Amino acid sequence: MGRHRTSREDLRERIRRRRLTVGVLGMGYVGLPLALEYARAGIRTFGFDIKPEKISQLQQGQSYIRDVPTAALAEQVQTGRLIPTGDFRHCADCDVLFICVPTPFTAHKDPDISFILQATESIAATLRPGQLIVLKSTTFPGTTEEYVLPLLQRTGLQVGEDFFLAFSPERVDPGNRVWTTANTPVVVGGVTERCTELAVAALELVVQKVVPVRNPRVAEMAKLLENIFRSVNIALVNEMAQLCDRLGVNIWEVIEAASTKPFGFMPFYPGPGIGGHCILIDPYYLAWVARRYDFVTNFVTLAAEVNESMPFYVRGLIEREIARLPVSLERARVLFLGVAFKRDVDDLRHSPALKIMELLWHDGVRQLAYYDPYIRSVEFLGRRLESMPELTPTLLRQQHIVVITTDHSGVDYEMVCRWSRVVIDTRNACRHVRRSRARVVLLGSGR
Ligand SMILES: NC(=O)c1ccc[n+]([C@@H]2O[C@H](COP(=O)([O-])OP(=O)(O)OC[C@H]3O[C@@H](n4cnc5c(N)ncnc54)[C@H](O)[C@@H]3O)[C@@H](O)[C@H]2O)c1
Known part of the structure; x- marks a missing residue:
């Protein structure tokens, strides 16, 4: 009689032979592309979500995420x-489970990891020997070992022996055509060496380069460093842009000039504020955990404050500009171009455009409208607002102020400048416009 194979050997063999079942919890911007990638690699993949409407849409082969083409999705579903x-009981059928659920903050900007805990409970309910769990949601260092691990170990199973646990942050950049799930390297840190080894093998099925690190904390912290690096640099140029407005120097020309240095400089650009699910939130995750260690992240928090x-x-x-026209705040008609949080995406989360609209509303500006080819309607201050169906010279002429909050690439900025009374450009979207520039007020340009 042969020796009984251990859970680790069994899982390793399944991965090697590509005879495994994968489960992804959370069918959002991160989880859906990942699940699709495994399915396309020929691996049976369950896609779990708590929202029935998302599941039924996916079951019909319809994608709700721009980067996931419906045709590719439908093929794998069919x-x-x-x-x-x-049905989370199917977690029991999976050899490898990825957790890709949201990690928002509370109204007071403290981390809210309740979705991670809920997803972990779903997995724990049917945990069995030979399963590997990989947390991918962005979170503070210590989450995997201090919050996820205890829930799984309550089952009586041992990590590194019976089941395996790792953290591997997601780097997907929605809208990016060059860097995709397959060709963007990923970092992974397991709770034990065996956990790391198995997680590397599982990820290598769909990712070309997997970088193992010592433990989950290194991986958790690496993700925060990557995002906070962006937050700090964007804050720096945002501060510089405000100074340039006073000095009468054009920050965009300054950045272009500095970018000619071939080493030691990397361009970042100012804007109307940071939105989305990552860069805005992550500094608060780090600041929160730091406080537990009697540490105040002044630098990181200052960057968040500037942004x-x-x-x-x-x-x-x-x-x-409204005052200069002059027109009263009540009568001013303001049109926003682009409300998605960044260019060419349909993601509205924490959109700075919405924030600005709310601030104007509080100040008495009532005639607010927007045009965004990616966002059909928005809700702000309990009101529903539809996007203008088309961007036309007539629509532009009717406005007192046009504000470019997101520089979607399909917009004709030449036309915007030609027909608008005043354009406030927060993204330098009109940089190639030659005529009618007198009407453009460019953020950080000193006028
Ligand atoms: N969107 C990005 O570009 C990006 C990039 C890198 C990292 N991240 C991180 O990845 C994580 C997921 O982000 P996202 O953008 O995919 O979020 P998302 O909101 O698009 O998707 C999350 C999905 O998880 C589902 N969900 C919530 N609780 C669940 C549970 N208990 N079980 C199963 N499904 C559940 C939600 O219904 C939703 O469909 C976050 O931590 C985020 O910070 C996001």
């Missing part, structure tokens, strides 16, 4: 390789 489901002040700064620019 062949039965990708199985969208709201969060930008919608207020842009509000000031808009109200100044």
Whole structure:
């Protein structure tokens, strides 16, 4: 009689032979592309979500995420390789489970890891020997070992022996055509060496380069460093842009000039504020955990403060231009171009444009409208607002102020400048426009 194979050997063999079942919890911007990638690699993949409407849409082969083409999704669903489901008992059928659920903050900007805990409970309910769990949601250092691990170990199973646990942060950049799930390297840190080794093998099925690190904390902290690096650098140029407005120097020309240095400089650009699910939130995750260690992240928090002040700064620019026209705040018609949080995406989360609209509303500006080819309607201050169906010279002429909050690439900025009374450009979207520049007020240009 042969020796009984251990859980680790069994799982390693399944991964090696690509005879495994994968489960992804959370069918959002991160989880859906990942699940699709495994399915396309020929691996049976369950896609779990708590929202029944998402599951039924996926079951019909319809994608709700721009980077996931419906045709590619439908093919995998029809062949039965990708199985969208709201039935978490199927976690028991999976050898490898990825947790890709949201990690928002509370109203007071403290971390809210309740979705991670809920997803972990779903896995713990049917945990069995031979399963590997990989947390991918962005979170503070210590989450995997201090919060996820105890829930799984309550089952009596041992990590590194019976089941395996790792953290591997997601780096997907929605809208990026060059860097995709397959060709973007990923970092992974397991709770034990065996956990790391198995997680590397599982990830290598769909990712070309997997970088193992010592433990989950290194991986958790690396993700925060990557995002906070961006937050700090964006804050720096945002502060510089405000100074340039006073000095009468054009920050965009300054950045272009500095970018000619071939080493030691990397361009970042100012804007109306940071939105989305990552860069805005992550500094608060780090600041929160730091407080537990009697440490105040002054630098990181200052960057967040500068970035969060930008919608207020842009509000000031808009109200100044309204006053110059002159027209009263009540009668001023303001059109926003682009409300998604960044270019060419349909993601509205923490959009600075919405924040600016709210601030203007509080100041008495009532005639607010927007045009965004990616966002059909928005809700702000309990009101529903539809996007203008089309951007036309007539629509532009009717406005007192046009504010470019997001520089979507499909917009004709030449036309915007030609027909608008005043354009407030917070993204330098009109840089190639030659005529009618007199009407453009460019953030950070000193006018
Ligand atoms: N969007 C990005 O570009 C990006 C990039 C890198 C990292 N991240 C991180 O990845 C994580 C997920 O982000 P996202 O953008 O995919 O979020 P998302 O909101 O698009 O998707 C999350 C999905 O998880 C589902 N969900 C919530 N609780 C669940 C549970 N208990 N079980 C199963 N499903 C559940 C939600 O219904 C939703 O469909 C976050 O931590 C985020 O910070 C996001």
